[in-house]
Amino acid sequence: DQQVKQNSPSLSVQEGRISILNCDYTNSMFDYFLWYKKYPAEGPTFLISISSIKDKNEDGRFTVFLNKSAKHLSLHIVPSQPGDSAVYFCAAWRGSNYKLTFGKGTLLTVNP
């Protein structure tokens, strides 16, 4: 039951370049989407979110884009920094239950 899919298990980019992490979902009832970052031996840390009524949300170097018709969202990190190297999880919930459904994660490596 893969309602949230992150098809790229890993991504490697050069410092200063753009990182684009992708996420697809199948459940059209999802109305809120979140990105979490996770370092080894730590819990997921909230990064940025977007409501289904928007198509873009920006916070500093991080921008999330939502394409509802394609059931696709992406996280852009510009410019990428070595400290951004982590596993990035896409997650979603619907309605007021706030129960997160996670993707499998993408390991981002930013090379100096």
Added chain:
Amino acid sequence: EPEVTQTPSHQVTQMGQEVILRCVPISNHLYFYWYRQILGQKVEFLVSFYNNEISEKSEIFDDQFSVERPDGSNFTLKIRSTKLEDSAMYFCASRGEGNYGYTFGSGTRLTVV
């Protein structure tokens, strides 16, 4: 910055034994959760807890699992009779009213042998 604290960080237990995983959520948060991640798999929802009762639970959260908020600060997950397949990283999380981004703890790695 406020944190969610989980103890222990690593627990090894024999199959069939009971374990209690402990969490101290952020003090003014009202909603509490347990998630788990089996190695190599997704982070999965187990249970949500609000106003001293379970608000939702997943299929994973069977009769072997229970949660409790025994006092004003701790939130515990008990597994009554552990199985090998319970081996996973267990994450506690809490959320304030209107706060969309949960705060997760660092997790407890449970190893059942």
